[in-house]
Amino acid sequence: MRVLEDDLFPSTPGKVKIERAGTMNRQLHRCFASTSTMFLWALFLIAMTASYLSFQSFVDTSSKYFAASWGGLHWERQIRASAAPRRPPGSAAGAGMSVLVTGAAGFVGTHCSLALRKRGDGVVGIDNFNAYYDPSLKKARKALLSSHGVFVVEGDINDGRLLAKLFDAVPFTHVLHLAAQAGVRYAMENPASYVHSNIAGLVTLLEACKDADPQPAIVWASSSSVYGLNDKVPFSERDRTDQPASLYAATKKAGEEITHTYNHIYGLSITGLRFFTVYGPWGRPDMAYFSFTRNILQGKPITVYRGKDHVDLARDFTYIDDIVKGCLGSLDTAGKSTGTGGKKRGPAPYRIFNLGNTSPVTVPNLVSILEKHLRVKAKKNMVEMPGNGDVPFTHANISLARQQLGYKPTTNLDVGLKKFVKWYLSYYGYTRGSKNFRQ
Numbered sequence: 408m409r410v411l412e413d414d415l416f417p418s419t420p421g422k423v424k425i426e427r428a429g430t431m432n433r434q435l436h437r438c439f440a441s442t443s444t445m446f447l448w449a450l451f452l453i454a455m456t457a458s459y460l461s462f463q464s465f466v467d468t469s470s471k472y473f474a475a476s477w478g479g480l481h482w483e484r485q486i487r488a489s490a491a492p493r494r495p496p497g498s499a500a501g502a503g504m505s506v507l508v509t510g511a512a513g514f515v516g517t518h519c520s521l522a523l524r525k526r527g528d529g530v531v532g533i534d535n536f537n538a539y540y541d542p543s544l545k546k547a548r549k550a551l552l553s554s555h556g557v558f559v560v561e562g563d564i565n566d567g568r569l570l571a572k573l574f575d576a577v578p579f580t581h582v583l584h585l586a587a588q589a590g591v592r593y594a595m596e597n598p599a600s601y602v603h604s605n606i607a608g609l610v611t612l613l614e615a616c617k618d619a620d621p622q623p624a625i626v627w628a629s630s631s632s633v634y635g636l637n638d639k640v641p642f643s644e645r646d647r648t649d650q651p652a653s654l655y656a657a658t659k660k661a662g663e664e665i666t667h668t669y670n671h672i673y674g675l676s677i678t679g680l681r682f683f684t685v686y687g688p689w690g691r692p693d694m695a696y697f698s699f700t701r702n703i704l705q706g707k708p709i710t711v712y713r714g715k716d717h718v719d720l721a722r723d724f725t726y727i728d729d730i731v732k733g734c735l736g737s738l739d740t741a742g743k744s745t746g747t748g749g750k751k752r753g754p755a756p757y758r759i760f761n762l763g764n765t766s767p768v769t770v771p772n773l774v775s776i777l778e779k780h781l782r783v784k785a786k787k788n789m790v791e792m793p794g795n796g797d798v799p800f801t802h803a804n805i806s807l808a809r810q811q812l813g814y815k816p817t818t819n820l821d822v823g824l825k826k827f828v829k830w831y832l833s834y835y836g837y838t839r840g841s842k843n844f845r846q
């Protein structure tokens with residue numbers, strides 16, 4: 408720029424008038440020449456950037472394609488083999504189902520997949536193995552499933568292409584949708600994960616189900632948390648559910664509304680199950696009974712929340728085997744979806760059931776039972792319940808599930824926690840008297 412200015416306004420005043428016109432012409436010519444050079448350079452740079460970007464997107468797409476853990480003939484063979492029912496011909500229970508279980512490497516997903524497989528149904532699992540809690544526990548559950556012939560695809564329910572591929576490979580009769588972002592209090596830390604899994608993921612799954620031919624019947628996990636601030640006990644399916652206390656609860660409530668629209672528009676058969684604080688072997692480490700056990704064994708303090716005026720919090724803790732019976736009962740009684748290729752052919756069932764235990768236990772009582780089975784005294788910090796989405800108590804009315812599913816919980820908290828503690832000690836390699844934990 409300095410060179411150009413110096414040339415246009417030369418520093419020798421006497422020459423200015425005489426040489427001005429010629430100099431101007433020359434300078435303008437040079438100026439245009441350099442502008443067009445700059446223009447060409449700019450074009451060249453734009454072309455380079457464009458080709459770099461398209462190369463990048465090619466690399467991204469192809470690396471995604473090549474890195475995908477699904478697809479291919481071998482993969483499809485595994486899917487079909489896992490999905491094939493193996494009930495003996497002429498079995499009273501019929502030909503058997505082909506069930507796609509989402510969240511199969513999760514706590515409830517693993518137990519349900521095993522129970523389905525054991526009675527001869529075909530099961531394919533899908534799980535994204537996210538790191539909300541220790542993924543090695545999820546991998547261990549996957550290994551357990553694999554040893555029973557259940558194949559689990561590593562993938563996300565937000566991946567519509569993967570879901571379409573699964574429905575192309577297998578005419579699933581049922582979907583047991585358990586994949587979700589769980590946990591009531593974590594919603595304040597990571598709200599987006601609840602929207603991603605419980606809203607966006609649910610819609611992607613429903614889209615795949617509605618497009619599938621045949622359309623499967625869907626049984627999915629809602630939550631007792633939808634009762635929110637409702638204080639009429641026991642909670643009945645007819646009670647109001649429009650006062651959620653946490654974002655988790657709000658996304659589960661939204662799921663009930665979203666599934667209703669898919670039932671209404673596309674004729675998908677829907678059953679929503681409101682689980683009440685499910686616990687047991689292979690459970691979720693983020694839940695109180697599990698983290699209390701870990702801390703008690705490690706000699707660390709536990710924080711026990713208390714309600715207003717020092718009232719103890721209570722939960723209708725429900726043992727996993729009872730929940731599994733409720734899930735299988737729901738699959739067995741689910742009416743068929745009526746649509747094909749995204750078109751409704753007639754009304755389909757829309758059901759919601761409470762799956763609880765009907766006998767709430769206070770959190771301090773839960774701790775006493777754990778102390779008894781662990782034979783270790785807990786170091787308790789009693790603190791007032793923070794305003795983080797918790798509700799003071801839950802209590803299920805299960806008449807509807809009893810009537811329509813034959814649901815009848817049989818395991819009380821004492822027996823259930825005894826089984827959990829036995830599993831915990833063996834899974835984490837703890838021998839009484841020793842301080843060697845794997846955790």
Ligand SMILES: O=C(O)[C@H]1O[C@H](OP(=O)(O)OP(=O)(O)OC[C@H]2O[C@@H](n3ccc(=O)[nH]c3=O)[C@H](O)[C@@H]2O)[C@H](O)[C@@H](O)[C@H]1O
Binds near residue numbers: 591629683770
């Ligand atoms: O039924 C459900 O729909 C939900 O059940 C479960 O939620 P919750 O009933 O809240 O279970 P959980 O966290 O074990 O806390 C149990 C009790 O311990 C208290 N609690 C908890 C932690 C702590 O450090 N201290 C404490 O006192 C706490 O205040 C509470 O009173 C599932 O996690 C959830 O995903 C969903 O499925």
